[in-house]
Amino acid sequence: MATQTEPQIVLYDLACTKNVCFSPAVWRIRLMLNYKRISYVTVFLEFPDIEPTLKGLGLAPSQSASGSKYTVPAIQHTPTNTYIMDSAAIAPFLESTYPDPAVPLTSELGSEIEAKARAVVGTAFRTSVMPREIGILSPRAQDYFRRTREAALGHRLEDLLGLGKEDSVWNAVDGDIRAVGELMRSRRAEGPFVLGARPSGTDFFIAGSIQAARVVDEGVFQRIIKYPGFEEVYEACQPYMEKKV
Known part of the structure; x- marks a missing residue:
């Protein structure tokens, strides 16, 4: 569990006019961060800005049936300067890095x-x-x-x-x-x-x-x-x- 004052995570989220999270994939990670009390800050991205922003961070595109793509959530783990994209990859990283309290990811x-x-x-x-x-x-x-x-x-x-x-x-x-x-x-x-x-x-x-x-x-x-x-x-x-x- 993070105790440092500096945010441990930068969370890249999807922007909307209500200025709150509305992406189900991002909410899955946000819930995990909140439950584990991991300190984080949010960077909201407009749809057209997701790909150029994440490319600029050095992230590789994910592979899907429709081809390569960039998507949120993405995170920066600030202590190690590690960037990860996609909730399926982010969740196990958070679980292994911040194991207490535990979140069973699969059953x-x-x-x-x-x-x-x-x-x-x-x-x-x-x-x-x-x-x-x-x-x-x-x-x-x-x-x-x-x-x-x-x-x-x-x-x-x-x-x-x-x-x-x-x-x-x-x-x-x-x-x-x-x-x-x-x-x-x-x-x-x-x-x-x-x-x-x-x-x-x-x-x-x-x-x-x-x-x-x-x-x-x-x-x-x-x-x-x-x-x-x-x-x-x-x-x-x-x-x-x-x-x-």
């Missing part, structure tokens, strides 16, 4: 929950959150976001919300979301988190996604929080959400 139950949540909640969030996300971006970032997302979608962002499509998507995955919520409650007798009494990487994945949706649109937040399991994990993680910038 059989957690892996199952995350995979199913990505498939079903991810579908609903893409429909509800993505077209509304543009509303909390600067004009410059809006242009970038619309151009890149609509190229991938093959249609306008607003089409995701048209003609009852949003309700249809949520109705189609309703039972599956409930099933994921029940999985999250498997160890409810032991504590409010997925694995019981203490949070894990899966709790931060779930709570971070919900908080990100809440920043974008309160209505989407209310829609997901009604499902048992999701509300309990979100509320249990509230103490680690106080630092949002």
